[in-house]
Amino acid sequence: MGRAPCCDKANVKRGPWLPEEDAVLRSYIEKHGTGGNWIALPLKAGLNRCGKSCRLRWLNYLRPNIKRGGFTEEEDDIIFSLYRKLGSRWSIIASHLRGRTDNDIKNYWNTKLKKKMIMSSYNTTATMDPSTTPPPALLPAAAVKSESSSHTTDSISKLYSPLFSSNYINSMINDQEGSMSSSTITADDGNGSSRRDRNWPAGEEDTLLSEFDLGFLSELLGDYGSGEMLGEVPPPLLWTASEFMCAQ
DNA sequence: AAGAAGGACAACCGCCCGAGG
DNA sequence: TCCTCGGGCGGTTGTCCTTCT
Secondary structure, eight states: OOOOOSSOGGGSBOSSOOHHHHHHHHHHHHHHOOTTOTTTHHHHHTOOBOHHHHHHHIIIIISTTOOOSOOOHHHHHHHHHHHHHHSSOHHHHHHTSTTOOHHHHHHHIIIIIHHHHHHHGGGGSTTOOTTTSOOGGGSOHHHHHHHHTTOOHHHHHHHHTTTOOHHHHHHHHHHHHHOTTOOOOOOOOSSSOOOOOTTSOTTHHHHHHHTOOHHHHHHHHGGGGGSOSTTOOOGGGGOOHHHHHHTO
16 A cells, blocks of 8 residues: 555646746745645645645745756856766755756756767767767677777776766666676666667667676776765766866 | 657656654 | 654656757
8 A cells, every 4th residue: 555645636736837826836935934834835825736746846946046047067067077976866966056956957967968978978989980880888888898908997987977877887786796686787877767868779778788797887997886986986987077078 | 831850848756764743 | 663744856757849851
C-alpha cells in the first residue's frame, strides 16, 4: 500500500497556472507568508491547487528576484564546475547562482549545456570529423579502448568529463564491487536520467553503456575512483567550461 | 503554406528524509 | 523507537513555440 497522496488529485486544478491564480498566490504569500505549511496554503488562499503545485509555482516562478533565461558564460562555468563536483544536485548548484532556480538550471543543463559540452569534446581529437564521427563520448567502448592506448589517464578523463559525472562513474564502480553479477547497465547519461535524448542517434546510449568496461572506468579514475566523491574530485574533472574549451 | 521535427521550459510524479508526536 | 506527515528534491512528461523541409 502506497503513501496517501498529499491532496485529492481529482478535485484540484492541474496544468498551467493562470495569471489570476498567480496573483492570488503572490498576494497571499506577500501578506501572510507560507505559514510553514504548503499543504494548507491553497485552502487558506482560496486556490484550487495542490500545495506542492503552489510551492513549485512560487519557488520557480513567482518568488522575487528570479532571473530567467540568458545564462552568462560565467554562470556556465559555475554550473559546469559544480556539476563535475556534485553531479545533478541542482538545488545546491542553484544556491551558488543568485536568482536561479534548480528547475531552471536543470532545464538549461539538459537542453543546452550538456550538448555544448558533448560537442566540445570533438576537439579533444584533432582527426575527428563531426560530420562523420559521433562525439568521442558516444563512441562504443571498444573504439574508445583501442584509441585509449595512445591516451594518458588525463586525456581520457578529459575526453569523458563532459558526459559523465563523478558520482555516476563512482556508482558504476561501486556497482561492480558490490555485485559481480551486475553486468547490465541501464542507459544513463550521467544525469541519472533514463530518458532518451531525441537528438542522440537511436541506440547510441545503449551501445555506449552496455559495452562500457567498468574496469576501464576504474583505471580511468585511478586512485580517486574509490574515494568519497565530495571534496576529492580529480583535477581533470574540475575544469570549468572555459578551461575545458581552452584545453583542447 | 502546411506539416513535421526539434527546442524550451513549466509542471507533475514519486521517492527520500527529517521533524515531531 | 516507531510512525506519520510535509517539505524538498531529482527525474520525467506535457505542451507550446520555433525552425526546418
